[in-house]
Amino acid sequence: MDFRYSEEQEMMRRMARDFADKEIAPFAMEWDKKDEYPAETIKKMFEVGLLTVGIPSEYGGPGVDHVAQALVTEELSRGDAGVCVIMAASTLLGPDPVYLAATDEQKKWWYDQQNEGVLSAFCLTEPGAGSDAAGISTRYVKDGDCYILNGTKQFISNGGVAGLYTVFATADKKLGPKGISCFMVDRNTPGVSIGPKEDKLGIRSSNTTSVIFEDVRVPAWNLLGQEGQGFKICMQTLDISRAIVAAMATGVAQAAFEAAVKYAAERVQFGKPIATFQMVQAMLADMAMYIEASRLLYLSASSKQDMGLPYTAAASLAKCFAGDTAMKVATDAVQVFGGYGYTKEYPVEKYFRDAKIMQIFEGTAQVQRIIIAGDVMRSMT
Ligand SMILES: Cc1cc2nc3c(=O)[nH]c(=O)nc-3n(C[C@H](O)[C@H](O)[C@H](O)COP(=O)(O)OP(=O)(O)OC[C@H]3O[C@@H](n4cnc5c(N)ncnc54)[C@H](O)[C@@H]3O)c2cc1C
Numbered sequence: 001m002d003f004r005y006s007e008e009q010e011m012m013r014r015m016a017r018d019f020a021d022k023e024i025a026p027f028a029m030e031w032d033k034k035d036e037y038p039a040e041t042i043k044k045m046f047e048v049g050l051l052t053v054g055i056p057s058e059y060g061g062p063g064v065d066h067v068a069q070a071l072v073t074e075e076l077s078r079g080d081a082g083v084c085v086i087m088a089a090s091t092l093l094g095p096d097p098v099y100l101a102a103t104d105e106q107k108k109w110w111y112d113q114q115n116e117g118v119l120s121a122f123c124l125t126e127p128g129a130g131s132d133a134a135g136i137s138t139r140y141v142k143d144g145d146c147y148i149l150n151g152t153k154q155f156i157s158n159g160g161v162a163g164l165y166t167v168f169a170t171a172d173k174k175l176g177p178k179g180i181s182c183f184m185v186d187r188n189t190p191g192v193s194i195g196p197k198e199d200k201l202g203i204r205s206s207n208t209t210s211v212i213f214e215d216v217r218v219p220a221w222n223l224l225g226q227e228g229q230g231f232k233i234c235m236q237t238l239d240i241s242r243a244i245v246a247a248m249a250t251g252v253a254q255a256a257f258e259a260a261v262k263y264a265a266e267r268v269q270f271g272k273p274i275a276t277f278q279m280v281q282a283m284l285a286d287m288a289m290y291i292e293a294s295r296l297l298y299l300s301a302s303s304k305q306d307m308g309l310p311y312t313a314a315a316s317l318a319k320c321f322a323g324d325t326a327m328k329v330a331t332d333a334v335q336v337f338g339g340y341g342y343t344k345e346y347p348v349e350k351y352f353r354d355a356k357i358m359q360i361f362e363g364t365a366q367v368q369r370i371i372i373a374g375d376v377m378r379s380m381t
Contacts, residue, residue, distance in 0.1 A: 005071070012053070012064055013071040019048060020079025025255075028080035031205040032350050035197075037161065038205055042086060046117045050076070054091035054099070059111035066240070066302040070247040074295070077251025081354040082205030084248050086119070089157035089206075092244050093362075094120030096237040097166040097182050101225035110164060110184060118163035123153040123185075123211055124234060130154075131367050133168075134177040134231060138213060140169040147183060147223065149216040152195075155361075159209030160194045163187045167213070168230050180230035184222045191216035202353035239312045240305060241362055246298035246318035249326035249358035250291060256326075256333035256351040257287045263346075264336050274336070283332045290329060294322035313375035320368035323358035330355040 005013065023041055031038050045051050053069050055061020069092060077084035091114065098110045114120065129135040138151025149169050153159070164186060170179040185192065195210030225233060261284060264275035274280045297318035304311035330352040334341035341348045359365040 005067070008064060009068040009071055012062075012068040013075055015048070016050060016072040016075035017078075019045065019050060020075050024076065024079030024083050028083070028205070029344075029347055029350060031080065031082065032202075033344070035199070035204045037086075037207050038083060041083065042119075043117075045083075045087065051087055051091055051117070051119070052114060053087075054095055055111050055114060056099070056107075059107055060115045061111065066243065066305040067299060070243055070298050070302045073244050073247040074251040074254070074298075077248040078255045079251075080205055081248060081252050081357075082203040084251065085157050085203050085206040086161075088241075088244050088248060089121055090114075090119040090162065093122040093237065093241045094158065094162065094164065094166055096122070096240050097224050097233045098184065100236050100240075101182065101229065101233045102184075106184065106221070106224070113164060119158050119161055120164040120166070121156050121158040121162035121211070122237070123156050123159075123165045123167040125154050125156070126152060127154045127210075131364060133234060134180065135173070136168055136170055136180065137173060138167070138169040140171060140181060140183070142220070143217070145220050146217045147181075147220060149183065149185070149191075149213040149218065151213050153211045153213075155198065155208055156211050157206055157208055157361075159207060159211045160197060161207045165192075165211065166224070167211075168234055169213075171227065175228075177231035178228050180234070181227045182224040182230040182233045183218055184224060185213075185216065185218055189216050189218060201356060202350070203357055238362055239315050242315035242319035242368075243298050243301035243305065243311070245358060245362050246294060246301065246315070246322035249319075249322035249355070250294040250298060252351055252355050252358065253287070253291050253294065253322070253326045253329040256330040256348055256355070257284075257291055259346070259348050259351070260284060260287065260333040260336040263340075267338075280336060283336060287329045287332060290325040294318070294325045297321050313372060316363070316368040316371040316375075319363065320365055320372065323365055323368075326355035326358045 052061045057063025140147045140149050167183050167185045172179045191214045193212045198208040267274045301311050301314040301318040304314050333348040334352050337348050
């Protein structure tokens with residue numbers, strides 16, 4: 001087993017790191033404070049190629065592997081998890097159903113727009129269906145050579161800034177997973193509207209809204225795969241994307257860790273830097289351990305994807321562990337900062353708030369444990 005990154009992986013990682021250091025991290029606290037979507041920075045990210053990292057080379061993208069995509073994700077998240085969510089929802093999560101199930105023509109249609117700078121979003125969650133993804137109520141009916149969509153999607157990352165959506169809908173809720181299909185929807189289609197922006201705890205630079213579909217008529221051509229394949233496409237998308245969320249969580253943890261180490265070396269109490277006290281050292285050592293384990297887990301899941309090996313359980317292990325790690329490390333980073341960590345003067349308070357979402361979206365920590373336990377029971381009994 002070779003733990004070194006390939007030249008291309010290292011090049012992508014460095015590019016993302018440099019961009020995050022110069023264009024993201026210095027402004028992240030301001031965006032957070034103002035609850036501001038950083039439109040100019042997103043434009044720059046597109047110009048340097050960081051918003052199209054998920055596009056295969058045959059469709060005009062860089063065609064980098066899943067490991068490189070995850071490394072880019074960690075580095076951007078180290079700069080600001082909200083900006084990282086904008087990137088990940090647009091070039092990885094939103095288009096993954098296209099990547100998995102679209103025809104060549106459909107891929108061209110979708111990726112050509114993304115190559116022009118159009119953002120995308122993944123529309124699964126609804127007010128009444130979160131963890132229970134098969135319980136969605138958004139309906140579709142066939143009408144001649146069109147499908148008509150009706151329903152509301154909740155908590156959609158990039159909901160208000162995307163031009164393209166992948167949307168999951170059911171022909172009949174009673175059919176459960178078998179009734180679900182997935183459609184590509186252009187934001188400008190009549191009947192599509194956007195709800196108000198969510199006022200969130202963390203990742204405040206990202207845009208999260210509901211997306212409403214009222215008699216939205218899409219050409220039958222926009223169906224991905226066959227009718228009834230939507231739930232499978234959705235589960236496969238989340239498998240891919242969970243390694244990405246694990247990388248994102250690792251980035252938040254890494255940022256909180258670096259801030260804690262620096263502060264511990266500078267802050268003097270009892271005549272000594274607090275980094276010399278063993279209990280503070282133990283917190284820093286635990287942070288280092290958990291972060292490295294998170295990184296290895298997401299790299300393992302991403303490598304399995306690149307090698308064509310099964311990766312569902314590996315992705316859940318990575319997502320669950322890294323999400324919990326982000327929360328633990330950010331909590332301890334606040335502890336290292338003492339009372340100052342509890343104020344908005346230092347960034348650890350923001351990392352603490354940003355970390356929480358890593359245990360919630362794309363399958364909560366509880367849902368990941370259900371998947372992991374299911375895999376354990378299947379493989380060991
Ligand atoms: C900022 C943000 C961005 C998001 N981005 C997107 C996006 O781009 N696209 C999208 O489609 N969705 C998105 N989501 C939605 C997100 O994926 C869901 O919020 C998440 O899956 C949980 O669903 P829920 O909020 O309905 O919680 P619920 O499913 O109602 O869960 C509530 C609690 O019950 C627990 N629970 C539920 N079922 C079980 C069970 N069987 N066993 C044990 N515990 C259980 C959960 O773990 C959780 O603790 C986003 C959410 C947020 C907050």
